[in-house]
Amino acid sequence: MGEGIQNTKGRFHVMKVYSANEIRNVAILGHSGCGKTTLAEAALSLTGVTTRMGRVEDGNTVSDYDPEEARRGVSINMAMIPVEWKEQKINFIDTPGYFDFAGDAKSALAAADAVLILVSAKSGVEVGTEIAWEYAAELGLPRMVFVNGMDDENADYDKVLSQMKDMFSNSIVSADDHEALTELAAESDEELMEKFFGDEPLTQEELQRGVRSGIISGSLFPVTKGTATKKEGIDELLDFIVEYMPPASECRPTIDVEQNGETVTIECNEKESLCAFVFKTISDPYVGRLSLFRVFSGVVKRDTNLFNPRKELAEKPGHLYIMRGKNQIEATEIRAGDIGAVAKLSGTSTQDTLCIKEKPVRVAETVLPESLLTLAIVPKGRGDEDKIAGAFPRLLEEDKTLKFQINKETKQTTVSGVGDNQLDVLVNRLKSRYKIEVELVPPIIAYREMIKSKVQVRGRHKKQSGGRGQFGDVVMDFEPSGDLEKPYVFEEKIFGGSVPKAYFPAVEKGLQECVLAGPLAAYPVVGLKATLVDGSYHDVDSSELAFKLATNIAFKDGFMKAKPTILEPIAKVTVTVPDAYMGDVMGDMNKRRGRIMGTEKVGNKQVITADAPMAEMLRYATDLRSMTQGRGRFTMDFERYDEAPNDVQTKVIAARKQELEALKDKE
Ligand SMILES: Nc1nc2c(ncn2[C@@H]2O[C@H](COP(=O)(O)OP(=O)(O)OP(=O)(O)O)[C@@H](O)[C@H]2O)c(=O)[nH]1
C-alpha cells in the first residue's frame, strides 16, 4: 500500500454533501503517459487530501491503486478522484489512456458531464489525444484541454495549441487569451454579442455565462497549461473549472431514459424520483463488490428501497460511499448530479440502472469497444477448469469488454478482449486473486472436412469366431450434397431387400458417428450425401452393430477416394482507417489470403470490406493497431466455409495430428 493512500483518511473521512449546481463531473482522457494520473494526484495534494504527493513511478498514487497498475506504471481502471475547491466539488475520473483499457474510458464518460483532455506539451497531439477527442465528440460532451509537462525543455505551448486548432476545432482557445476567450464567449449569446461588438466590456458574470454556454454547446474549448509533477498550473486549472466549467445541473439538466419501452425525459433534480446508473464495479478483496453509480435524478439514501428494473430486483444500500481511488468515504446521501458507491448489492451489475419500483426507468447502456482478440485459456493445474468458471463472473463484472466462452466443438474455453495487455492483466489477476495459473494460446480453428466427387464403395464387416459370427455388407454412394450447413443427408435405394429395412437405421447411425470426425484430420464432416444402394445380409450373423461397422468401413474408404478436402472458416471483415493507411491495410490483407470486396470513403476515412480466413485473423486486433498506430477499427464475423489451399491443408493436417497425439498423451 502506498503512502499516498494511507494519508487520505480513507473510509473514516467525511465529506460535505453537494448538490448538482456545486458539482463538476470531469473525466480525464488522453494518450497514455501524458500525465492524467499525476494530474489527479497533484489535485489531491493541492487540495490537502494527501500530505505527500504520490508518484506513478513509485506505485503509490491514489488513482493507480491496483497492484497491476503499480507494477506496470500505467492506469488500467478508471478511478474516482473527488476534490473540494472553493466550496465546490470536482469529481475527477482518471481513466486509462492505453487502448486495451478503452472500455473503462468509455464507461467513465457515462458518468461524466465534461471531459478534460490532457496533451503533452512536448509531443503534442498523439493518437490517444485524437481518440479522446473522438470519444467526447461522439457523445457531444463539453471539453477542455490541459497541456501538461510544461517543464520539459522541448515544451511548446503555442505549437500544441495551433496543432489542436488545426486538427480538432477553431474554437479551441487558450484561457490566457482574454480577448479570444471573450469573443468566443460572446458568440454563444445574442445579448453578449451585441455588447461585445458595441465595444462594451463584459462583466465577470457575463463572461462566465458566455463561456459556460459556449462550453456546453461545443463552440468553445478552453485550454490551460501546467506541470502535473510540480503542481504547477493546477490551482489555475481548478479555478478555471469551478469558475467556467458548467456544473452538473447545467451540463445535463435532463436525460432521456427508457420507461416501459418508451423514451421519457427526466430532470436532473433532487425532487424527481430516483435514477442512478451503475457505470463501474470494483471487486475489492476485503469489501467485496462495490458498485459505482452516477445519480441523474433524485437522491439515494442509506435506507432507500432501490429497484433494478432489468433484473426486477429489490436492493438495499445499507451503506453509501464516496470513492476516492480505492478508499471509501462514508456518505449519508448521494444527490442528483453526484457519483457514489454502494457495497454488496445482491444482483446488480455494471450498466444496470437503480431506481424506485414505482418508476422503473433505465439509462441506455454504454457502447463499449469491440472485443476482437480471442485466445484459448489453458489451465496449468488439473481440475482448474471449474475454478476458472467460478472466477469468471466476478472478473467480467469489473471489465465488461472481457467475454468468456466455452466452445462446444473444440472444448476450449476462450476469452476475448480488446488487446494483449488487457488479457495479460487477466492472467495475472487469475493468479494473484484466485491462485489459478493459466496460459493463453491461439484458439483451435474449427476446420471442416468435405468430399468433392462421387464414388461408390463397398463396406463389409465379417467376423467368424466360433459360435455366432458378425456379418454386415453395404454398397454406398458418397457424393457432395451441396449443403454445407448439414453434416450429411442419407438416402437408401435398396431394391429387392438386399439389405433388410430393419438395418437402415443402423447404417444411418454409423454415418452419424463417422461424420463427427472425418478421416483426413478428425474435423467434422459437412456437405456429405450418402446413399445406400446395395448390400447383403446373413440370417443369423447380421446385426445392427455389424451394419454400423460395415458403414464405417465404407465411409472411410469412400471418403478418401472422393477427393477429400479441408474447409476453413472465412470471416467478413470491415476495416475503417484514415486514408493514409489504406494501402498498407490492403497489402496486409492480401498477405493474409484475404480478398478485398470493396472500399468506400466515409468522411475522412476509408472503409474496406474483405473476406479473409479466420486462421489468418487471430491477431488482427493487435496487428491493425500497430499498422495504424491505433487509428484503425474493424469488425469481423463468420461468413462461410471455403476450401483451404493445398499448402494450408498440409499444414493443418500435420498440426492436427500433433494436437491429437498430445491429447492422447494427456489421457
Ligand atoms: N516531466 C514531467 N513528467 C510528468 C508530468 N506529468 C506526468 N509526468 C510523468 O509521466 C509519466 C506518466 O504519467 P502518468 O500520470 O502515469 O500518465 P497517464 O496519463 O496517467 O498514463 P496512463 O495511465 O497510461 O494513461 C510518469 O512518469 C509521470 O511522472 C509533467 O508535467 N512533467
Ligand SMILES: [Mg+2]
Ligand atoms: Mg494513468
